[in-house]
Amino acid sequence: MNRKNLKRIEFGDFQTPDALALDICRHLHTLGVRPDAIIEPSCGKGAFVLAAAQVFDTAHTVLGCDINEAHLGTLRHRLAQHSCAARIQLECLDFFTADWMKRTRALSGRLLVIGNFPWVTNAAQSVIGGANLPEKSNFLGLGGFEAISGASNFDISEWMLLETLRWLEKRGGDIAMLLKTSVARKVLAHAERLHIPIAQARTVAIDAKRHFGAAVDACLLALRVEPHAAPSYDCTVFSGLHEREGKTIGRRHGLAVSDLDVFDACSFLAGKSPQKWRSGVKHDAAAIMEFTRSAAGYTNGLGETVQLEDTCLFPLMKGSDIGSDKAWRNTFVLLTQRAVGADTRPLQTLAPLTWNYLLAHAQRLDARASTVYAKGPRFCIFGVGDYAFRPWRIAICSLYKALRFRLVAPIEGRPVMFDDTVYYLSFETEREARCTLAALENKHARALLSSLIFWDEKRPIKTAILNKLDYSRLSTASTAQSSLF
Ligand SMILES: C[S@@+](CC[C@H](N)C(=O)[O-])C[C@H]1O[C@@H](n2cnc3c(N)ncnc32)[C@H](O)[C@@H]1O
Structure with a gap:
């Protein structure tokens, strides 16, 4: 594999098409999301920065960050033709070492964190000799990421999204992130274990083959964090951005449930198998x-x-x-x-x-x-x-x-x-x-x-x-x- 492709894998660099980013922002708007400030923490060439600035026109700031200066250069070029440019700030940084608390504190009002984190696992990083990884030992003071994930293999995006939840756990706000569906479920399970006050969660299936050429189950995970509301870790699952009916997934009896309505209707059978499988x-x-x-x-x-x-x-x-x-x-x-x-x-x-x-x-x-x-x-x-x-x-x-x-x-x-x-x-x-x-x-x-x-x-x-x-x-x-x- 050539160097360019290796770098693309290490940085999980699959840019979201502009049209998809716009559809997602409009979808969030119909859900009542009205941020005062927006962060796109790994914004790449800026599909979400531009779409969010356009749809959430009352937001005073859209902060776009990425580790790749060339991507930000492309985005600056695109901004030149954009009427929202004055509200957009760009910064080249490494997500894993940036002082996010300082940056989020500087943004007043209700926050929306939106985007599409790199799609790569730590195992893939070690195969290609990549170093784009978090410092495990300083993660949330929990004794290392593996301690909570229970697995040595994890998606970088899983780690990043948990970090993002920390920004909002005290002040509240919204998160909308494109992820592998399996990562979205893991993040919800971590959020429950860490008592992060999620008030609402939904996933919307995204056709990753069509938009990213990737054969993987992907979704938009939309979370509302409300420190003063009763937390709920149930999640409504929709099969597309324009679907109105969804099913609810969640956790019961320590197990992940893929359809809570069906589970509740049959819960009279939930117990212990008479013989162990x-x-x-x-x-x-x-x-x-x-x-x-x-x-x-x-x-x-x-x-x-x-x-x-x-x-x-x-x-x-x-x-x-x-x-x-x-x-x-x-x-x-x-x-x-x-x-x-x-x-x-x-x-x-x-x-x-x-x-x-x-x-x-x-x-x-x-x-x-x-x-x-x-x-x-x-x-x-x-x-x-x-x-x-x-x-x-x-x-x-x-x-x-x-x-x-x-x-x-x-x-x-x-x-x-x-x-x-x-x-x-x-x-x-x-x-x-x-x-x-x-x-x-x-x-x-x-x-x-x-x-x-x-x-x-x-x-x-x-x-x-x-x-x-x-x-x-x-x-x-x-x-x-x-x-x-
Ligand atoms: C899946 S792409 C998505 C880009 C953009 N969010 C979008 O939706 O089009 C992931 C992006 O994460 C950036 N990235 C990878 N590692 C990063 C890091 N450690 N810190 C900041 N950005 C990073 C890559 O440069 C790439 O632009």
Whole structure:
């Protein structure tokens, strides 16, 4: 990649088209946003500076800032033909080191912070050797950004928007920012945790492909901060700038809810799953631990065909098999343990061919990256326990964008194992499994689960969501009528 493209990535430099910025400002105006002063903190070539100055014509100041002097030069040039130029101030600065409190204090009246922060993650920065990052240690005195994000990967815009909320938490004001939809949700969750007094929140979907050529779910996040109003972290989601009807998302019982009306209507089922949903086996060595069976023996991912006892071999179905409803493909997985932490040495006598096979591949198995393998018995695996050996299962693939449960019968008298992209419940009898499947397919159960799923996420189906459904309540509650159904 050439230097120019690297810089573009490091600075998340995707300029908003003028027409979109104007549409957004007009939209905010119809919502009653009437700022006295406006800040565009990473204004680039100024689409929002110009649009905001035009639409909010009673604002006394529009402050546009950017780290890129060339962009500001372009904007100065554009201003020369603009009647609003006298109210516009421009400043070249680095968002991460600027004294924003000083700048915001200097702007009297109601403040609107508007724009489109850089679209880049800290992980992307480290891949390209970029340095356009916040100083983690001085963030809000919370002991580092990672402490609150709970993840080492974060979007720069997530950090910037939280900083922006701090400017307004005491004085109030409005924020309107283009963001990845997933970032908008994270910011709302952070705001709730940090007790930032959000009085109103809405997102409006933006076609990022059309406007930025980016294949990402994006939105306008519009927040009203009011220090003296009762805070609410529910957020109305609109599918376009001209849509009048939206659905409300928020948080309930510690979980993000993608449709509060549906969740509230089905909340009689929100509790604890009678059986804990588990994820499939984790071994981090597919080339060695997974096989295809043929007349010649078991062939591993390295292309070696070997003879093994069937003691430790179980039929295997992967997330893609479960998600796309495929039949079993004569594949097996080698399980070295029946419970996490169990001693693996008895295999030396119980299954000597298997033990010798493991020894032959010990170099690769011992080098598995995660430290959990180094701490456990040699050749250990995860995702096993009594539950893993019950014959019947109901499985779902966490990566597929469909709420489709699949009944999985034992194969050749053995329970079917899954990889760790599959979540499942297990049962001793077919009858139990079928009854539970019917409960999971009940319309109220599906509605509750759907109301907790955000389909734009990479792994939309999570155990935390599945475990929230108390399907045992269905027998008594299915007669309860909800206004929605
Ligand atoms: C996604 S672009 C959006 C530009 C403008 N807000 C718009 O809507 O057209 C992000 C902008 O952030 C600027 N930027 C990146 N890192 C910055 C930093 N550390 N401080 C200030 N501006 C920065 C880039 O130069 C770029 O103009």
